[in-house]
Amino acid sequence: MQNWTEVGSVESVPQKGSRVMTTPDGDVAIFRTSGDEVFALFDQCPHKKGPLSQGIVYDKRVACPLHNWVIDLSSGEATGPDEGCTRSFDTKVEDGLIYIAL
Amino acid sequence: MKEKLVLIGNGMAGVRTLEELLKLAPEKYDITVFGDEPYGNYNRIMLSPVLAGDKTIDQIMINDRQWYIDNGITLHAGKKITHINRVKRQLETAEGEVFEYDRLLLATGSRPFMLPLPGRDLPGVISFRDIADVDTMLETAKSHKKAVVIGGGLLGLEAANGLMIQGMEVTVVHIADVLMNQQLDKPASDLMLHELEAKGLNFLMSYETAAIEGKKRVEKVVFKNGTEIDTDLVVMAVGIRPNIELAQSAGIHCERGIVVDDTMQTFDPKVYAVGECVQHRGSTFGLVAPLFEQAKVCANHLAQMGIARYVSSITSTKLKVTGIDLFSAGNFIGDESTEDLVFKDAARHIYKKLVIQDDKLIGAVLYGDTVDGAWYFQLMRDGTDVSSIRENMLFGQHHIGDSGHGASNSVDGLPDDAEICGCNGVCKGDIVKAISKHSLFTLDEVKSHTKASASCGSCTGLVEQLLASTLGSDFNDTPSKKPMCGCTSMSHGEVKNAIKEQGLKTISDLMVALEWKNADGCHSCRPALNYYLLSTWPDYQDDPQSRFINERVHANIQKDGTYSVVPRIWGGVTNANELRAIADISDKYKVPTVKITGGQRIDLLGVKKDDLPKMWADLSEAGFVSGHAYGKSLRTVKTCVGSEWCRFGTQDSTGLGIKVEKMTWGSWTPHKFKIAVSGCPRNCAEATIKDFGIVCVDSGYELHVGGNGGIKVRATDFLCKVATEEEAMEYCAAFMQLYREDAHYLERTAPWIERVGLKSVQAKVVDDHDNRKVLAQRFYESQEKSQDDPWAEHAAKQRENYIPIKQVG
Ligand SMILES: Cc1cc2nc3c(=O)[nH]c(=O)nc-3n(C[C@H](O)[C@H](O)[C@H](O)COP(=O)(O)OP(=O)(O)OC[C@H]3O[C@@H](n4cnc5c(N)ncnc54)[C@H](O)[C@@H]3O)c2cc1C
Numbered sequence: 001m002q003n004w005t006e007v008g009s010v011e012s013v014p015q016k017g018s019r020v021m022t023t024p025d026g027d028v029a030i031f032r033t034s035g036d037e038v039f040a041l042f043d044q045c046p047h048k049k050g051p052l053s054q055g056i057v058y059d060k061r062v063a064c065p066l067h068n069w070v071i072d073l074s075s076g077e078a079t080g081p082d083e084g085c086t087r088s089f090d091t092k093v094e095d096g097l098i099y100i101a102l
Numbered sequence: 103m104k105e106k107l108v109l110i111g112n113g114m115a116g117v118r119t120l121e122e123l124l125k126l127a128p129e130k131y132d133i134t135v136f137g138d139e140p141y142g143n144y145n146r147i148m149l150s151p152v153l154a155g156d157k158t159i160d161q162i163m164i165n166d167r168q169w170y171i172d173n174g175i176t177l178h179a180g181k182k183i184t185h186i187n188r189v190k191r192q193l194e195t196a197e198g199e200v201f202e203y204d205r206l207l208l209a210t211g212s213r214p215f216m217l218p219l220p221g222r223d224l225p226g227v228i229s230f231r232d233i234a235d236v237d238t239m240l241e242t243a244k245s246h247k248k249a250v251v252i253g254g255g256l257l258g259l260e261a262a263n264g265l266m267i268q269g270m271e272v273t274v275v276h277i278a279d280v281l282m283n284q285q286l287d288k289p290a291s292d293l294m295l296h297e298l299e300a301k302g303l304n305f306l307m308s309y310e311t312a313a314i315e316g317k318k319r320v321e322k323v324v325f326k327n328g329t330e331i332d333t334d335l336v337v338m339a340v341g342i343r344p345n346i347e348l349a350q351s352a353g354i355h356c357e358r359g360i361v362v363d364d365t366m367q368t369f370d371p372k373v374y375a376v377g378e379c380v381q382h383r384g385s386t387f388g389l390v391a392p393l394f395e396q397a398k399v400c401a402n403h404l405a406q407m408g409i410a411r412y413v414s415s416i417t418s419t420k421l422k423v424t425g426i427d428l429f430s431a432g433n434f435i436g437d438e439s440t441e442d443l444v445f446k447d448a449a450r451h452i453y454k455k456l457v458i459q460d461d462k463l464i465g466a467v468l469y470g471d472t473v474d475g476a477w478y479f480q481l482m483r484d485g486t487d488v489s490s491i492r493e494n495m496l497f498g499q500h501h502i503g504d505s506g507h508g509a510s511n512s513v514d515g516l517p518d519d520a521e522i523c524g525c526n527g528v529c530k531g532d533i534v535k536a537i538s539k540h541s542l543f544t545l546d547e548v549k550s551h552t553k554a555s556a557s558c559g560s561c562t563g564l565v566e567q568l569l570a571s572t573l574g575s576d577f578n579d580t581p582s583k584k585p586m587c588g589c590t591s592m593s594h595g596e597v598k599n600a601i602k603e604q605g606l607k608t609i610s611d612l613m614v615a616l617e618w619k620n621a622d623g624c625h626s627c628r629p630a631l632n633y634y635l636l637s638t639w640p641d642y643q644d645d646p647q648s649r650f651i652n653e654r655v656h657a658n659i660q661k662d663g664t665y666s667v668v669p670r671i672w673g674g675v676t677n678a679n680e681l682r683a684i685a686d687i688s689d690k691y692k693v694p695t696v697k698i699t700g701g702q703r704i705d706l707l708g709v710k711k712d713d714l715p716k717m718w719a720d721l722s723e724a725g726f727v728s729g730h731a732y733g734k735s736l737r738t739v740k741t742c743v744g745s746e747w748c749r750f751g752t753q754d755s756t757g758l759g760i761k762v763e764k765m766t767w768g769s770w771t772p773h774k775f776k777i778a779v780s781g782c783p784r785n786c787a788e789a790t791i792k793d794f795g796i797v798c799v800d801s802g803y804e805l806h807v808g809g810n811g812g813i814k815v816r817a818t819d820f821l822c823k824v825a826t827e828e829e830a831m832e833y834c835a836a837f838m839q840l841y842r843e844d845a846h847y848l849e850r851t852a853p854w855i856e857r858v859g860l861k862s863v864q865a866k867v868v869d870d871h872d873n874r875k876v877l878a879q880r881f882y883e884s885q886e887k888s889q890d891d892p893w894a895e896h897a898a899k900q901r902e903n904y905i906p907i908k909q910v911g
């Protein structure tokens with residue numbers, strides 16, 4: 001059984017952008033793509049912990065603001081030649097509200 | 103059912119076309135490949151290092167058989183196509199099998215030209231073209247001693263060098279008195295001849311072969327002058343001919359090669375051709391760089407995108423014989439209409455010749471010191487006006503205006519652990535390994551595999567040199583235009599033109615109109631497009647999601663994810679009240695570090711993102727605006743105290759600096775832009791390493807442009823002198839506007855001026871008075887919209903972007 005936590009409305013996250021949710025275990029970045037899909041990743045780049053929430057979002061990927069690693073939003077894996085993975089969380093959208101499984 | 107695409111010729115150009123096609127339209131065709139060599143696709147260029155024992159056949163495979171399987175391509179390796187029936191769209195192999203096609207791609211390469219001499223069919227007489235030839239040479243070297251190479255061109259010398267390394271006694275026979283006469287002039291050839299002789303090669307210059315003789319196999323070569331020489335092996339390397347028999351027999355129009363148009367289509371619209379077998383606008387080809395460009399264009403049309411055209415460009419050559427540095431490009435012989443710049447130092451084995459026509463560089467030969475080859479080549483391709491650098495250009499790029507030590511050190515001489523990319527800590531060894539291990543061909547590929555040159559880019563030149571020296575050819579020089587990024591094949595210049603010509607107003611319209619490969623673009627093109635639209639259309643609605651974080655949140659992200667805040671301090675002049683306000687605000691937000699910056703202002707470091715809008719509101723209240731220390735925009739105007747206080751001061755440099763800053767702040771530029779004003783030539787404000795520098799003198803103001811104090815220091819170029827403050831400001835506005843409109847995104851003023859030439863900037867800003875006024879006017883207009891303080895606005899309206907969407911626990 002997954003334990004869903006409500007985050008906020010889809011509209012409150014910019015398209016091709018991100019907002020941060022703070023938790024006792026660290027920040028979680030909530031992403032919204034141009035196609036209104038929602039993803040959530042631990043807000044730390046696998047490279048040197050850059051805040052992924054501050055990166056540029058395209059397709060289902062985000063480019064880390066510190067050194068431009070490109071992270072896949074659904075798996076949290078670094079793409080291309082870089083290797084590393086950051087934690088990803090399941091999300092769902094119901095009635096315009098985002099829920100996340102922490 | 104998918105259409106059937108058949109490629110004949112499993113070589114470098116054909117398979118590169120497939121690779122490009124798979125990137126554009128992976129599912130479009132059912133692809134079949136025929137190659138009469140029994141292998142996957144290999145890097146023919148690397149046959150020379152294989153012969154020299156530096157590489158194995160496995161190491162030079164570009165695509166092994168698994169690659170064909172993975173991409174759903176049927177490969178018939180070792181099958182030769184002997185007949186094309188264009189009416190039935192059928193092919194026939196030598197064994198009589200029949201296959202069908204909907205579209206056909208011919209990439210049959212070329213064939214070594216064999217001199218029609220008596221004895222040329224004897225065993226032991228070969229060419230140097232494929233793996234089979236190399237195998238024969240390696241075998242022969244094991245059991246025989248003597249070799250003759252006919253032809254002292256690029257290929258012949260590489261063969262001779264390889265055979266010598268394999269232990270043979272080698273003589274090169276050349277019909278002319280200049281070696282590599284396609285690439286070298288006599289003085290360079292003489293230097294090379296001496297060096298190669300010292301290495302142990304023998305030469306017979308101006309010798310013409312009459313016959314090859316032998317009973318069971320070759321035994322000797324006889325010359326027209328009556329002399330002869332014993333040998334066990336003859337390698338003929340006297341040139342290549344486009345391989346057109348198959349096309350010709352099918353009635354496809356051929357001259358010297360298969361004739362294609364700018365879209366790589368032959369006279370039969372179902373049939374395309376690329377590579378050494380083609381003839382485009384009268385030219386045939388012998389180096390891979392242009393072939394890879396053709397591959398791109400052809401793939402674009404096969405994918406039915408239908409926009410690319412092939413334009414042949416100048417090529418450059420390097421020799422892959424170790425220990426000999428040689429570079430040549432363009433028209434290096436010259437004629438009555440050209441002038442030569444020549445440098446020769448026989449003792450150090452260095453020779454350089456540059457050929458100039460109408461103030462442009464059109465050809466270069468470098469021997470012994472080829473470090474600047476890439477730079478000269480760039481100048482040639484860009485058609486840069488070189489009149490202002492002419493005196494020093496022969497001595498290399500590092501003698502032009504800059505005293506830094508950026509990209510112009512020789513890479514070949516560096517040890518493997520030498521750091522090439524300071525940003526990402528990548529060493530020469532890593533790059534070379536990645537290039538050979540992953541068969542990398544382009545700068546972008548090296549960037550994504552090693553991160554070298556992926557950040558500040560100042561090592562790009564070195565990485566390009568490494569590519570060139572590792573691959574033996576200036577691969578990356580292929581695109582005379584470099585695509586903006588992986589999302590398009592268009593260059594920055596082409597995209598900018600399209601924005602204007604097609605009236606593209608938003609990023610999404612642009613991506614649709616120009617057929618972007620990724621719907622959302624990527625982190626490298628989006629910021630550039632946002633800038634181009636913003637600088638083209640005054641009413642453009644900025645897209646914050648296409649800006650780097652620093653510009654999006656108007657602060658500089660630091661390595662721990664906190665931000666730094668730098669308020670604007672006009673001309674570096676402040677007062678007790680402002681300082682008190684900064685002190686109070688620093689206390690209030692517990693700012694851990696307060697630092698005076700090099701740009702004469704104050705940096706508050708270590709601010710948390712959610713504090714940013716609150717802090718800005720407080721700063722606004724105290725009268726501050728953003729210092730744009732985070733932006734590709736005007737940074738600071740540095741000043742000295744000038745005539746108001748300094749005993750040497752000639753003008754009010756501080757006052758002028760403040761006026762200039764009030765005029766220019768808030769403007770977005772392709773890259774950061776720094777200004778300084780010094781009160782006299784002692785230049786305490788360091789105006790000669792700024793993008794725009796003003797040095798006051800008794801009689802007025804000297805204006806300097808294109809300086810840079812970063813990784814690679816570059817002193818400014820002198821633009822002109824003006825008499826009044828008003829003029830100085832107008833020239834400043836016009837220069838900035840020209841830079842805003844003309845430079846590529848992320849191109850500082852220094853490389854921009856080196857690319858377009860100082861002359862062209864002077865022509866537009868200094869000589870043409872009307873144009874200057876128009877430029878300045880456009881600058882003022884765009885400034886009307888840019889000078890709203892982003893801090894005040896974000897503090898008032900956009901706070902939610904700075905605070906968490908939710909806090910749990
Ligand atoms: C030793 C050597 C060193 C070189 N060094 C350099 C260098 O440093 N820099 C540089 O830029 N260039 C260099 N070149 C040139 C470069 O290799 C060629 O320009 C390039 O390989 C040409 O590519 P292509 O696809 O047109 O032809 P190829 O690579 O020759 O491919 C054509 C293929 O088609 C096959 N084929 C032909 N007819 C048929 C048929 N009827 N049926 C089936 N298959 C057929 C051939 O067997 C061949 O495999 C070098 C070449 C050689 C030989």
Ligand code: SF4
Pocket residue numbers: 742743744745748749750751752755780781782783784785786787
């Ligand atoms: S540049 Fe000249 S005027 Fe300005 S402080 Fe220095 S010496 Fe004085």
Ligand code: SF4
Pocket residue numbers: none
């Ligand atoms: S020189 Fe600049 S980039 Fe380098 S560490 Fe200092 S602040 Fe950072």
Ligand code: FES
Pocket residue numbers: 045046047048049050064065066067068069
């Ligand atoms: S921390 Fe993300 S790329 Fe370096």
